Amino acid sequence: MSERLALNAILVERLSRAHEKSLNGFSSYEKDLIDFLREDALPNEETFISTTHLWFHRESGKLMGYITLRADALNLTAPLKEDFRKKGIKYKSLPALKIGRLCVDDRFLRRGLGTLMVDSAMIIAAELTEKIGCRFVTVETKRHPDKSRNAIHFYRRNGFKILKEREKGAIPMYKDISKIMAGLTNRVQT
Numbered sequence: 001m002s003e004r005l006a007l008n009a010i011l012v013e014r015l016s017r018a019h020e021k022s023l024n025g026f027s028s029y030e031k032d033l034i035d036f037l038r039e040d041a042l043p044n045e046e047t048f049i050s051t052t053h054l055w056f057h058r059e060s061g062k063l064m065g066y067i068t069l070r071a072d073a074l075n076l077t078a079p080l081k082e083d084f085r086k087k088g089i090k091y092k093s094l095p096a097l098k099i100g101r102l103c104v105d106d107r108f109l110r111r112g113l114g115t116l117m118v119d120s121a122m123i124i125a126a127e128l129t130e131k132i133g134c135r136f137v138t139v140e141t142k143r144h145p146d147k148s149r150n151a152i153h154f155y156r157r158n159g160f161k162i163l164k165e166r167e168k169g170a171i172p173m174y175k176d177i178s179k180i181m182a183g184l185t186n187r188v189q190t
């Protein structure tokens with residue numbers, strides 16, 4: 001296995017028109033995520049729907065991965081709804097930051113990049129929490145027939161839980177950021 005990527009080997013840039021050429025060499029076994037990057041990410045950025053950050057290999061300039069974020073709300077369903085009710089929180093939904101898309105180029109898989117990109121989303125969620133309130137980071141993912149490509153396992157490894165099991169289609173997952181915030185602010189965790 002290739003070695004883990006060090007932080008100083010990475011350069012992160014917000015997607016703009018200047019990047020159009022660098023998107024062409026990006027490859028992934030998830031073809032939809034290549035199409036999204038080439039066709040939709042920039043229009044969505046320009047119409048204030050989502051933001052995309054590109055993660056480059058500093059030395060070679062190669063595009064290694066990208067993450068797209070957008071605002072979200074998590075509808076509380078059982079048993080999560082009951083957990084929050086017990087804490088005195090009776091809202092039907094709570095504010096969230098969504099990982100809309102996350103993809104690592106096939107040539108850079110399993111080197112810790114996906115985890116670093118999820119961490120970057122957690123940092124942005126923590127900033128949002130301080131400014132306007134944000135309780136969860138959410139994502140929708142699919143079971144892949146090939147177990148070695150099962151992103152659910154990846155998100156579980158990164159502290160996400162399944163909101164609702166589904167046989168078909170996307171499976172919603174979430175991570176509650178209250179623990180992280182309690183650690184950062186010395187506040188009591190709710």
Ligand SMILES: CC(C)(COP(=O)(O)OP(=O)(O)OC[C@H]1O[C@@H](n2cnc3c(N)ncnc32)[C@H](O)[C@@H]1OP(=O)(O)O)[C@@H](O)C(=O)NCCC(=O)NCCS
Pocket residue numbers: 028029030033100101102103104105108109110111112113114115116139140141142147148149150151153154155157
């Ligand atoms: C899911 C994805 C982002 C993971 O990126 P990555 O950089 O390879 O992940 P990391 O190296 O940080 O992996 C951390 C751990 O998660 C697990 N993991 C990572 N990718 C996995 C996968 N596809 N299937 C199962 N487990 C996985 C492993 O336990 C891994 O640790 P290990 O390598 O020490 O065993 C990447 O496989 C990808 O881009 N897949 C295609 C697109 C996709 O499925 N995106 C997610 C849906 S939005």
